[in-house]
Amino acid sequence: MRSTRDRRIAFVMILPSLFLLAIFVYGFIFATFQNSLTDWGEDRRAGSAMAAARQSGFVGIDNYRNLMTDALEFDFRTSMVNTFFYTIFFVGGCLFVGFVLAALLDMRIRFEGLFRTIFLFPMALSLVVTGTIWRWLYQPVGLNSLPERLFGLEPYSFNWINSRKRVLPFDWNDVPLYLTYIGLFILSILVFNYLIKRRWGAMGWALVIAGVLGFLQGVDFWTTTVWPQTLELDLRAFTPDAPPPGPEADMKGFQVALTGIIIAAVWQMAGYTMAMFLAGMRGVPDELREAARVDGCTELGVYWRVVLPQLRPVALSAMIILGHISLKSFDLIFAMSGKDNFQTLVPGIIVYSAFDNDRFARASAVAVVMLVLVCTVIIPYLWTQLRERRD
Amino acid sequence: MTAYEMRRIAMRGGIYGTLVLFALIFLIPIYMTAVTAFKTLPETRLSTVWNLPTQLNFTGFEQAIERFGPSMGNSFTLVIVATIVSAALGSMNGYVLSKWRIPGERVIFPLILFGMFLPYQAILIPLFRFMNDIGLYGGIPGLILVHVVYGIPITTLIFRNFYAEIPDEMLEAGTMDGAGFWQLYTQVVFPLSVPGFVVVIIWQFTQIWNDFLFAIFLTTESSQPITVPLAILSGGREQNFPMMMSGALLAALPPLLVYIVMGRYFIRGLLAGSVKG
Structure with a gap:
């Protein structure tokens, strides 16, 4: 039997690590959250904002409210929209390329090791190195001139990382509306699903949530659009120059300048996705594939009907890992377009800029938003991963 | 046919x-x-940019070494010390968590793991002030401490999963012979740890070498690792591309060599990052 004394030693040996993490992770998160509720003494500060003498006042959720609505804080909203598009295209690109590569490598080919090495090596590089290299490729003499060199075609003039163009425009004020639409869409799929499976209880809940969402949107529409418009009819008679009702438009969209960064990021991480998929595919028993072939499945059919459904958990893991990486992105964007480039701004860069512009309270609020976003994908993930292992 | x-x-x-x-x-x-x-600056013109260099030219490399040499030295100091310390710490944590019962383990372990996914922006500002307060801001020792601390989650996870494969009977046998906590570690667990150490050392080596976020926040010019001057140069208006590409090669080479020589272990570390043991 192991003695109590040894158990005590074991506990003591792990204590320093626990202590360090308690301070460096949880203590500092708490400090950041606390800072985000203050003004960091910006109004009455003495000297540098990092000076110990500063007096910061409690301002509640003002920082967060400003981030979401203040006209001067539009750059934060741009950074959120950029992160959104970046995440979608980066994760989608990695999953697609990673799956294709894994499927090809899984077909009992020769030189598998060599190909795997080639597809995975970008993972070993620093994001800074990747950024430096791709920035060179995006110079006018780089990729744009390749079709000309290879096939004698006209050179492209695509602006990979400097474009000022914005596509898919939308107004930030409509975001709640879009979120409602997306929510209702997902709920309707769920309801349909439950209907088929005859799970009435779950269906009822989904319908209730959909009803609440729809009601809230209706109230919002009434108070922000219908009501002011009827009021305005009266107002217009007296003040013809009155501004249009509702908040000022805050136009956002997909910044084309992100394209180059997304491609570089996919180049770096597609191999990692491939490795995850490949590990998953090797886990699918050969008998299962054989059985499908015997039943007359084509090679493609085997993938579509047998392998793909088995890969769902792997794909989900990959989505979560890649998604949380893109939410945190900083290095690559810093190296490729610098810290002052508004077109490719992300929250990680805003936090960095606090050290230039002394706006630490606002940066803390941005950091908390980042943390919350990462938590919404990571906590359920950790939960299921650890539960699975215990079973 | x-x-x-x-x-x-x-x-x-x-x-x-x-x-x-x-x-x-x-x-x-x-x-x-x-x-x-390996080109001269004029050779990076449109007409020759995709060609092989007409002759190997080391001007770019010399300029890059002049510019990045000191920071590369910093990188090596940082990486070697931080990797060794965090591997040792991770091994001990993994040993305790896999072979000894710790009160509250079911809560503690996920709390440790969360540190792996933490967006470091969420702790940067307090970290910066803390490092200032304890006088470790701006130097390599401070950066080593930070990498060791935030490396605890992943190194602990890898070692814990690795040690879970060592049969408990082996430790029981050791206990019968009167071995205590330390003897079990030095005589049973540690001698079997080599592959675990290889995975963790490779992982930490590449992670710390490639890190930019902590480096740019916590160092001053004399203590910068190589990623910082490279990123600043790259994000700026520098047009001397032979020098920049030489710099990129210098920064890429150490982790790339590790990857090519020990790829199998590198991939194991990579997949360990997606948690499942």
Whole structure:
């Protein structure tokens, strides 16, 4: 039997690590959250904002409210929209390329090791190195001139990382509306699903949530659009120059300048996705594939009907890992377009800029938003991963 | 030749063709980096930019070494010390968590793991002030401390999963012979740890070498690791591309060598990052 004394030693040996993490992770998160509720003494500060003498006042959720609505804080909203598009295209690109590569490598080919090495090596590089290299490729003499060199075609003039163009425009004020639409869409799929499976209880809940969402949107529409418009009819008679009702438009969209960064990021991480998929595919028993072939499945059919459904958990893991990486992105964007480039701004860069512009309270609020976003994908993930292992 | 065989050959050809195409696309950036690094500045003009250099030219490399040499030295100091310390710490934590019962383990372990996914922006500002307060801001020792602390989650996870494979009976046998906590570690667990150490050391080596976020926040010019001057140069308006590509090669080489020589272990560390043990 192991003695109590040894158990005590074991506990003591792990204590320093626990202590360090308690301070460096949880203590500092708490400090950041606390800072985000203050003004960091910006109004009455003495000297540098990092000076110990500063007096910061409690301002509640003002920082967060400003981030979401203040006209001067539009750059934060741009950074959120950029992160959104970046995440979608980066994760989608990695999953697609990673799956294709894994499927090809899984077909009992020769030189598998060599190909795997080639597809995975970008993972070993620093994001800074990747950024430096791709920035060179995006110079006018780089990729744009390749079709000309290879096939004698006209050179492209695509602006990979400097474009000022914005596509898919939308107004930030409509975001709640879009979120409602997306929510209702997902709920309707769920309801349909439950209907088929005859799970009435779950269906009822989904319908209730959909009803609440729809009601809230209706109230919002009434108070922000219908009501002011009827009021305005009266107002217009007296003040013809009155501004249009509702908040000022805050136009956002997909910044084309992100394209180059997304491609570089996919180049770096597609191999990692491939490795995850490949590990998953090797886990699918050969008998299962054989059985499908015997039943007359084509090679493609085997993938579509047998392998793909088995890969769902792997794909989900990959989505979560890649998604949380893109939410945190900083290095690559810093190296490729610098810290002052508004077109490719992300929250990680805003936090960095606090050290230039002394706006630490606002940066803390941005950091908390980042943390919350990462938590919404990571906590359920950790939960299921650890539960699975215990079973 | 039957129709079946022909279809089979066509399909094989298609598979290899696609793979080779992908491989070429993946290698284009490296090709460009390598050829540019050995060119003179005029040779990076449109007409010759995709060609091999007419002769190996080391001007870019010399400039890069002059510019990045000191920071590369910093990188090596940082990486070697931080990797060794965090591997030792991780091994101890993994040993305790896999072979000894700790009160509250079911809560503690997920709390440790969360540190792996933490967006470091969420702790940067307090970290910066803390390092200032304890006088470790701006130097390599401070950066080592930070990498060791935030490396605890992943190193602990890898070692814990690794030690879970060591049968408990081996430790029980040791206990019968009167071995205590330390003897079990030094005589049973540690001698079996070599592959675990290799995975963790490779992982931490590449992670710390490649880190930019902590480096740019916590160092001053004299203590910067190589990623900082490279990123600043790259994000700026520098047009001396042979020098920049040489710098990129210098920064890429150590982790790349590790990857090529010990790829198998590197991938194990990579997949460990997606948690499942």
